Amino acid sequence: MMARKISIQLLHVFLLVVLLCLYPALAISSSGVGDDETIRCMERERQALLKFKADLTDHDGRLSSWGSTQEDMEDCCKWKGVHCSNHSTTSYITMLDLSYQDLGGKISPSLLELHHLRYLDLHGNSFYGPIPYQFSNLSNLRHLDLSYNPMLNSENLEWLSHLSLLRHLDLSGVVLSKATGNWVQSISNLPLLKELHLSGCSLPNITHFSSFGVNSSLSLSFIDLSSNGLSSSIFNWLFNFSSSLSYINLGANELKGSIPDAFGDMGSLTNLSLYGNQLEGGLPKSFANSSRLQSLDLSFNNLTEELHEFLQKLSGAENSLQRLALDGNQLKGPLPDFTRFSLLRELYIAKNLLSGPFPKITGNLPSLYYLSLYRNQITGSFPDLSVFPLLEYLLLQNNQLSGTIHTSIGQLHKLEYFSCAFNSLNDTFSEAHFSNLSSLWYLDLCSNALTFNVSSDWVPPFQLFAIKLASCTLGPSFPNWLRTQDKFTVLDISSNGITGSIPSWFWDLSPGLHYLNLSHNQINGLLPDLSSKFELYSGIDLSYNLLTGPIPLVPPTVVSLNLAKNKFGGSLSFLCSITGEWLIYLDLSNNLLVGELPYCLSHFKVLSILSLANNNLYGEIPISIGSLPQMQTLNLRNNNLSGEVPFSLKSCTKLSIIDLRGNRFTGIVPAWLGTHLTNLIVLILRSNEFKGSIPQEICHLNSIQILDFSQNHLSGTIPPCFSNFTALVDSTNSDVMTSFIYRAYYDGPYDDGTYVANAFVQWKGQDLEYGKNLGLLKSIDLSSNRLSGKVPKQIGSLARLNSLNLSRNILTGKIIQEIGRMGMLESLDLSENRLSGEIPRSLAQLNFLSVLNLSKNNLSGKIPSSTQLQSFSASAYSGNPELCGLPLPNKCPGEETPITTHAKDRSIELDEDRSIRQGFYFSMGLGFFFGFCGAFWTVVYNSRSRHAFFMFLNNMTDQIYVNITLNWARLRRRL
Structure with missing residues (x-):
């Protein structure tokens, strides 16, 4: 009986012990139920959060749960982004995560009441102002992320030194330009820091190193200092952590010189990114020790090494390297066999100087999925790609590949992106080439001599989003296989030899069409209403066809529209239906359009290129054209436009090319052309009715290369200040580009187009159209006016001028002696003036002169003797009665034929x-x-x-x- 009683007592003791052990767990589990035993957050911390919320902007109500109900008002641990500890009846806030909540305003110092806060993440919002220096009191912080609040700043990072438990710090995008050298010391004093993210902070350069390493963190393994403009002095601090660092990103800085050897000696290094700097030479030999290296990015530097030597120095990483990026350098030599890097998944060597044929591959790369070799000089035949069975992205465009496309392309069942545009491939594509490409969504074969030979009922195994087949042969009929493609957003089948009209089924194929290019074919017929056939922000190019009728309505948010070189008639009224403000490029030249320029042009605030040349437009240029501040090219050549050039045009300060040739413009040449449009490269006012003198202000056009005021009614003298035309004087100036990059549509990273400006320039006596070579010409043409006075000697300083035409004026005086300094002159026409005196001997120094016309003046004396001047025909000097010497028939005095001698003397x-x-x-x-x-x-x-x-x-x-x-x-x- 006694034993039973003892047993019962022992059982009670055991049950009591079990209950005591289970009590904390029961207490914790009951804390989230919401009954009377629920653990609540501290009142002080709840008030701190409410004050924090009161100081910020929350337009979308992301923090509406903060105190929306009585229960929520009492327990802030249930609020969005708030996490609490559960170690007592009152919880402490340990975590606040409000990333990407579209919040704004200033960060309230009230957060300092959260003494137990271990994790704070406010990144991806719009907070502004300085980071409160009182953050130094949050001594329990392990994780701090304030990144990508672009208007947030900190003038001092000394507060960081007090966060001794910090392991993760991310201030990327926060402005730290005023945080002088102390930022290095502050970070060095964080002994437990493992990850440091300071990308795009405008960090100041390091100027001294005396205190580095005193209490430095020895655990730092991840560091990102990219996009800061840092100099190579950062290396002196960085190499203090060489034993622990595994990830280093110093991309987009201003690092110069050679790549330091110390990187190769970092035993823990797995990822190194030094892209976008000014590093030179090659890879240090020390990288042979990098046995753990997985990713190396040295793209867009100035490396000049032979590629096979570069890869040889990475021999230690043959079993670890997965990503190698070398784009945008000057690496040369042949492309070596890179299959020895057995784990390689991504290889980027585009935009280098690689030459020679594709290597003979001895191994295979089962993991390679991205191969980028575009913009090199790789020759030979298309490679056998069967050694890359999992390839997904293949970029071979802009090389010199020739011959046929290897049939192995059809085995790449995972291939998604394939571009070999701008090569010299000559092949006939059959259905077999595409038989297994079921994953393909991007296809670019532009600018090759490829012919598609597929049956009319062929159904491709893929659904393409981008179809780029410019300069291939798909015609003469419209390709029927396109009927199977209903997801494409980009279609370029320009220069495909297609004839006939566009089938009606085509316009209803793809509801998401962004860009359509059918140019340079022989497509005829009428166009339907296009306003609903395209997706937002689209581009259309139907130029160089035989399309007729009025121009239909186009998408209201069109970005680029090129209908040049067709037979469209009617007016420009359709432009006023374009309600969006995204139109960048408009070319309607070479059609049969009539009417006036619409006032609604002012609506297109981003319009950069406007060409309406060679139509039948009349009336004045509307004043609203001055509302186009982004315009770079204005071409209204060969219409019937009249009136004065509107004063408002001076607001278009980005203009590089103005061509108003062949109209009926009147008034004076505006002086503001020189004072406001100082970026002008080409200014053509030829064949109009301008009068008055050439304004002195024109001399402010320092970049001018083609100046044509010919065939007007200009009078007065030639300004002597033409010597201010820097582009025509300074021999160190390079030729300018007269092609302009524009956004063809808004749908991704590959939607840029190129507009090549064109102009008719009288060159060597002929009226010729120049396009891609327009920027190479340097010409001044003031012919067929009423200019008088002497030719200014300052014109002789135009050492880069190729053509000078001052003919058919009433110029007097002598031909300037300084003309011999114009060493690049190829064409000179001073005919039909009143020039007098002798031809200067310096004219014989113009070694490139191939066209010369000095006829119909009052020149006198002997033509200087030189191989150059005697090579021109007599017509170049005719109409100068007092001029003598070869090649003219009249001899100069003292050069008469001697008297005939006797026969005996002759013998x-x-x-x-x-x-x-x-x-x-x-x-x-x-x-x-x-x-x-x-x-x-x-x-x-x-x-x-x-x-x-x-x-x-x-x-x-x-x-x-x-x-x-x-x-x-x-x-x-x-x-």
Whole structure:
């Protein structure tokens, strides 16, 4: 009985112990139920959060749960982004995560009341102002992320030094430009820091290093200092952590010189990114020790090493390297076999100087999925790609590949992106090439000689989002296989030899069409209403076809529209239906359009390129054109436009090209062209009705290369300040580009187009159209006006000018002596003026001169003797009665034909001539023979023989010289 009682007591004790052990767990589990035993957050911390919320902006109500109900008002641990500890009846806030909540305002110092906060993440919002320096009191913080709040800043990072438990710090995008050298010391004093993210912070450069390493963190493994403009002095601090660092990103800085050896000696390094700097040379040999290296990014530097040598120095990483990025350098030599890097998944070597054929692959790369080799000089045939069975992205465009496309392309069942555009491939594509490409969504074969030979009922295995087949042969009929593609957003089948009209089914294929290019075919017929056929922000190019009728309505948010070189008629009224403000590029040139320029042009605030040339437009340029501040090219050539050039155009300060040729514009040449449009490269006002003088302000056009005011009614003198045309004076200036990059549509990273400006320039007496070579011309044409006075000598300073035409004016005075300084001049026309005096001898110094016209002036004297000036026909000098000498028939005084001698004297002279010729040729032959033998004997015989020979040769040479001199004198007398 006693034993049973003891047993019961022991059981009670055991149950009591079990209950005591389970009590904390029961308490914790009941804390989230919401009954009377629920653990609540501290009132002080709840009030701190409410004050924090009161100081910020929350337009979308992301923090509406903060105190929305009575229960929520009492327990802040249930609020969005708030996490609490559960170690007592009252919880402490340990975590606040409000990333990407579209919050704004200033960060309230009230957060300092959260003494137990271990994790704070506010990144991806719009907080502004300085980071509260009181953050130093949050001594329990392990994780701090304030990144990508672009208007947040900190003038001092000293507060960081007090966060001794911090392991993760991310201030990327926070402005730290005023945080001087102390930012390094503050970070070095965080002994537990493992990850440091300070990308895009405008960090100041390090200026001293005396205190580095004193209390430095030895655990730092991840560091990102990219996009800060840091100099190479950062290395001195960085290498203090060489034993622990595994990830380093110093991309997009201003690092110069060679790549330091110390990187190769970092035993823990797995990821190194130094892209976008100015590093030179090659890879240090120390990288052979990088046995753990997984990713190396050195793209967009100035590396010049042979690629095979570069890869050899990475031999230690053959079993670890997964990503290698070398784009945008100057690496040269052939492409080596890179399959020895057995784990390689991504290889980027685009935009280098690689040459030679694709290597013969001896191994395979089962993991490679991204291969980028575009913009090199790789030659030979298309490679066998079967060694890359999992390839997904293949970029081979802009090389020199030739021949056929290897059939192995059809085995890449995972291939998604395939581009080999701008090569010299010549092949016939059959259905077999595409048989297994079921994953393909991007196809670019532009600018090759490829022919598609597929059946009319072919159904491709893929659904393409981008179809780029420019300059291939798909015609003559419209490709029927396109009917199976209903997801494409980009279609370029320009220059495909397609004839006939566009089938009606085409316009309903793809509801998401962003860009359509059918240009340079022979497509005819009418267009339907296009306003609903395209997705937002689209591009359309139907130029160089045979389309007729009025231009239909186009998408209201169109970005680029090119309908040039068709037979469209009607007015420009359709433009006013474009309600969006995204139109960048508009080319309607070479059509049959009539009417006035619409006032609604002012709506297109981002319009950069406007070409309406060669139509039948009339009326004045509307004042609203001044509301196009982004315009770079204005081409209204060959219309019937009239009135004055509107004053509002001076607001278009980005204009590089203005071509108003062949209209009926009146008034004076505006002075503001020179004072406001100082970026002008081409200014053509030819064949209009401008009057008055050439304004002095034109001389402010320092970049001008083509200036054409010909065939107007201009009077007055030529401004002497033409010497201010820097682009025509300074020989160090490079040729400018007259092609412009524009956004063709808004749908991704590959939607840029190129507009090549064109202009008709009178070159060497012919009116020629120039496009891609327009920027190479340097021409001034002031012909067919009423300009008077002397030709300013300052024009002689235009050393880079190729063509100068001042003909058909009433210029007087002499041809300037300084004209000989215009060393690049190829065409000079000063005809039909009133120039007088002699032709300056300096004109003979123009070695490139191929067209010369000085006719119909009052020039006098002898034409200077030179091979150059005598090579022109007599017409170049005709109409100058007092001008003489070759090539004109009239001889100068003293050059008359001598009186005929008697027959006997003539016979004597002929004999003498024969003697002269014989003696001359004999002397020449003898001199050549002994000269050759002398050179030979010099090598063969000894010094005494050589001495005797040269004494003999010297005497013989003297005799030959005397003979030649006498004979030459006689010959000159006879001539």
